[in-house]
Amino acid sequence: xxxxxxxxxxxxxxxxxxxxxxxxxxxxxxxxxxxxxxxxxxxxxxxxxxxxxxxxxxxxxxxxxxxxxxxxxxxxxxxxxxxxxxxxxxxxxxxxxxxxxxxxxxxxxxxxxxxxxxxxxxxxxxxxxxxxxxxxxxxxxxxxxxxxxxxxxxxxxxxxxxxxxxxxxxxxxxxxxxxxxxxxxxxxxxxxxxxxxxxxxxxxxxxxxxxxxxxxxxxxxxxxxxxxxxxxxxx
Amino acid sequence: xxxxxxxxxxxxxxxxxxxxxxxxxxxxxxxxxxxxxxxxxxxxxxxxxxxxxxxxxxxxxxxxxxxxxxxxxxxxxxxxxxxxxxxxxxxxxxxxxxxxxxxxxxxxxxxxxxxxxxxxxxxxxxxxxxxxxxxxxxxxxxxxxxxxxxxxxxxxxxxxxxxxxxxxxxxxxxxxxxxxxxxxxxxxxxxxxxxxxxxxxxxxxxxxxxxxxxxxxxxxxxxxxxxxxxxxxxxxxxxxxxxxxxxxxxxxxxxxxxxxxxxxxxxxxxxxxxxxxxxxxxxxxxxxxxxxxxxxxxxxxxxxxx
Numbered sequence: 001x002x003x004x005x006x007x008x009x010x011x012x013x014x015x016x017x018x019x020x021x022x023x024x025x026x027x028x029x030x031x032x033x034x035x036x037x038x039x040x041x042x043x044x045x046x047x048x049x050x051x052x053x054x055x056x057x058x059x060x061x062x063x064x065x066x067x068x069x070x071x072x073x074x075x076x077x078x079x080x081x082x083x084x085x086x087x088x089x090x091x092x093x094x095x096x097x098x099x100x101x102x103x104x105x106x107x108x109x110x111x112x113x114x115x116x117x118x119x120x121x122x123x124x125x126x127x128x129x130x131x132x133x134x135x136x137x138x139x140x141x142x143x144x145x146x147x148x149x150x151x152x153x154x155x156x157x158x159x160x161x162x163x164x165x166x167x168x169x170x171x172x173x174x175x176x177x178x179x180x181x182x183x184x185x186x187x188x189x190x191x192x193x194x195x196x197x198x199x200x201x202x203x204x205x206x207x208x209x210x211x212x213x214x215x216x217x218x219x220x221x222x223x224x225x226x227x228x229x230x231x232x233x234x235x
Numbered sequence: 236x237x238x239x240x241x242x243x244x245x246x247x248x249x250x251x252x253x254x255x256x257x258x259x260x261x262x263x264x265x266x267x268x269x270x271x272x273x274x275x276x277x278x279x280x281x282x283x284x285x286x287x288x289x290x291x292x293x294x295x296x297x298x299x300x301x302x303x304x305x306x307x308x309x310x311x312x313x314x315x316x317x318x319x320x321x322x323x324x325x326x327x328x329x330x331x332x333x334x335x336x337x338x339x340x341x342x343x344x345x346x347x348x349x350x351x352x353x354x355x356x357x358x359x360x361x362x363x364x365x366x367x368x369x370x371x372x373x374x375x376x377x378x379x380x381x382x383x384x385x386x387x388x389x390x391x392x393x394x395x396x397x398x399x400x401x402x403x404x405x406x407x408x409x410x411x412x413x414x415x416x417x418x419x420x421x422x423x424x425x426x427x428x429x430x431x432x433x434x435x436x437x438x439x440x441x442x443x444x445x446x447x448x449x450x451x452x453x454x455x456x457x458x459x460x461x462x463x464x465x466x467x468x469x470x471x472x473x474x475x476x477x478x479x480x481x482x483x484x485x486x487x488x489x490x491x492x493x494x495x496x497x498x499x500x501x502x503x504x505x506x507x508x509x510x511x512x513x514x515x516x517x518x519x520x521x522x523x524x525x526x527x528x529x530x531x532x533x534x535x536x537x538x539x540x541x
Contacts, residue, residue, distance in 0.1 A: 058301070106329045112299070114327055117319065123289045124324060127296015127304075134258055134278040134302060155320075158286035159293075 011080035013041050013208075019076035023092035026101045029070025031233045035178040035205070036145060037073040039228045042211040043143065043174070044077050052082045055110060061140050062128050064113045066121020067147040067176065068102040075099055075108075083110030119153025121146060122173065126159045129171040129223075143172045148189060149180035157192075163223045164197025171223040172215070173198075176205060179232035193225040205230040239376040239395035240337045246377050247305060247335075248272040250384050251279055256303040257384060262290040264308045265337075291317040294332045295324035303333070303384055310336035310352035310394065318358060326362055331390040333383045339396035340474050340499050345507040353475045353499035356449065359392055360478070366391040367450035369426035369473065374403035375447055382408035398427035398473060398510060406447040411456035415443040420467040420532040421460045423483070425449055428471045428519065435524035441469075441532060449479060454486035466492035467535035469528050471519070475499050495531045497524070 011019070016037060026033075044050070049061045065074050075092070078084040084099070091097040098107035102116030113124050125144035132140050146156065163171055175189055185192075190200040199219035203210045205228030214226045244265075250257045251272055258279040259269060266273075266282040273280035279302075283289045287308065294304040306313065313336045314321060325332055338346075340353040359365045366389055370376035376395055383391040404412055411423065415433065417440040424432035425446045432443060442464040444456060449472075457468065466487055470479050476498035483494045499517050506516065514520045518527060 104327075114323075117323055119288075120292060120320070120324055123292025123320070124296040124299065124328070126289065127293035128299055129296070130278075130281060130293060131258070131297040131300030131302045134297070135255075135300065137300075155288040155292065158283070158289035162283050162286065162289055162293075 013045070015080060016041065016073070016076045019079055019086065019089060020072045022086075022089035023072045023075060023099070025093040026070060026072065029101070030072070031178070032067070032070030032147070033072040033074075035147075035230050035233065036067065036176050037076075038206050038208060038230075039145065039174050039176055039211060040073055040077045042208050042215065044081050046212055047215050048143065049140075050110070052110065055083070058137060059139055062112050062125075062142045064121045064125050064128070064142070064144040065103060065111070066113075066115055066118070066125075066144050067150055068115025068117075071101070071103050074103065078108070078110050081110075084108065118147070118150040119155035122156045122159035125171060125173075126163055126168065129163075129168045132170065133168075138170070141170050141172060143174065145174045145176060147180060148175060148177040149182070151175065151185075151189065151192075152181060152183070160193060160196045160198070167221055168223045169219065169221050173223070173225040174215075175225065175227045177227055177229045179234075189227050190225065198222055199224045200227065201225075202227040202229065204228075236399065237373055238397050239370060239373045239399065240397070242373040242376055243307070243335060243337075243380065243395060244268045244272070246380050250305075250381070251276045254303065254384070256301065257305060258297050258302045259305045259307065260290055260294045260297070262287050262308045262312065264312070287312050287317045288320055291320035292324050295320070295328055295330055298325070298330035298332055298388065299328065303388075305333045305335060305384065307335045307337070309338035309350055310355045311338065311350060314355040314358055314392070315352055321359075322362055325390055326364065331388040333380075333391045333393065335380065335393045335395060337395050339394060339398070341510060341513040342397040344509060344513050347505075347507070348503050355394065356392075356474050357478045360450070364390055365450055366448065368393045368408065368448050370395065370406070370447050371400040371426040371429050371445070372403035373399065375406050378406055379408055379447065394426070394474075396427055396473065400427060400430045404445060408448055409453070410448070411444040411446045411453040413442065413456070413460065414445045415441070417441040417464050419465060419536065420469065420528075421457065421464045422469045422471060422528060423457065423479070425470070425472045425479075428473050431514075431519065431521050431524055432471050434521045435528060439525075439529055439532065441528070452479060452482035452486065454482070457483060457486045461487065461490070461492070465535070466490055467532050468492065469495045469531055470497060471524065472496070472498035473519075475501065493531070493535055495527070497527060
């Protein structure tokens with residue numbers, strides 16, 4: 001599925017590192033930010049039916065960043081796509097800046113949710129999918145991005161367990177797996193989604209074409225999870 | 236008489252029929268009673284299972300899409316267990332929902348503390364922008380439920396209880412109702428405490444205000460009442476004692492005043508039995524209320540320096 005661009009953004013993937021470099025002060029979460037960069041770019045550039053001109057359109061796709069720490073890649077992508085002025089990036093984290101070290105949906109244009117406390121995005125995404133369905137809006141897709149360590153939080157598993165049997169087929173989860181979790185997860189991440197009745201794919205989280213294929217793979221009747229593996233955080 | 240919780244089912248069913256924005260989210264409790272409504276509105280009566288973090292998170296997600304979510308379970312499981320979700324998924328995200336609780340402070344005494352939430356209102360007081368309704372009768376519960384659902388995208392908590400006054404009063408979802416006038420003290424009776432307070436203050440020269448909406452706290456009504464009845468104030472609340480003492484103090488900050496906050500005591504009773512036995516144990520039965528209110532008001536009149 002492709003998007004016809006009504007207006008061509010001035011930034012490409014190659015610009016993202018420079019844009020990220022404008023935001024300093026949260027270097028502790030640099031690896032967290034970099035881990036999500038390619039998944040975010042493929043989503044915003046080729047998959048999500050969103051745009052700064054349609055932020056209020058009820059038929060838009062919804063992207064929920066649940067992994068809210070280290071949001072520099074997210075802000076860079078939002079800037080590249082015209083949601084957020086590039087001029088805002090250098091003041092990242094300052095008192096008057098709308099760009100905090102965790103995004104706030106009330107302050108950041110294009111952010112569907114605020115985040116920072118892990119494990120909130122998936123339940124919010126479930127509710128978003130339920131709300132769209134209840135209003136007969138069958139087109140919009142709901143995407144939520146979580147981290148592998150974030151999946152320690154039990155609240156995710158309430159959402160995962162509910163979404164499968166509920167057949168929330170507009171719901172998509174991207175797990176960016178940079179091996180951050182401290183504890184073993186026997187069977188792996190995808191298995192937990194599969195056990196709950198989700199469609200799953202595991203891919204290289206730096207391979208744009210593989211990501212695109214994984215994101216757009218059909219999954220009739222079931223929610224869909226993509227585990228995007230990247231280099232370990234502590235590599 | 237049907238209970239407030241009995242009344243919740245037909246009221247919310249009608250609201251589902253009337254307003255396509257309304258969705259009800261449950262965490263197993265109450266699911267059976269809403270089965271018929273779920274058949275009529277399968278996409279808008281949602282049982283997430285015994286998953287209270289998801290109850291509030293999904294409710295907030297519904298609100299993000301423009302729905303008006305009504306979230307229901309026991310108070311302890313609705314407010315206390317998923318409190319971070321209440322704080323963040325509603326408040327921080329800037330959306331609202333109607334939270335309707337049952338079980339209150341000790342509606343099921345034999346159930347013990349795990350099913351009791353006398354601290355619910357006090358806990359919500361740590362957050363901004365919550366409307367809190369405490370109906371004292373099933374008819375008032377109906378009025379306040381409708382008021383809550385109609386309140387745009389506001390964050391509203393409706394606290395249902397098996398405790399009830401004999402009759403309903405014409406509550407408006409905002410103001411305290413003056414029910415009796417006196418000159419020697421003001422007693423604010425919240426929700427189901429009214430009948431006991433009226434019995435307890437029979438013959439005492441106190442003004443009684445009836446409160447079924449405690450947040451925002453009707454400071455204007457309290458101040459108005461103190462002009463004729465003086466600034467000795469007693470609060471009688473069906474939840475944690477002292478929950479509204481700060482609100483009363485703030486209302487009277489610029490005048491000398493005394494506030495006595497009566498309600499559920501903090502220590503866990505570890506007793507079962509009946510609601511009446513628990514009311515007595517907390518000093519909220521008629522006899523105890525009379526003693527405590529009279530003693531407090533007399534103390535004020537005597538002008539003790541302490």
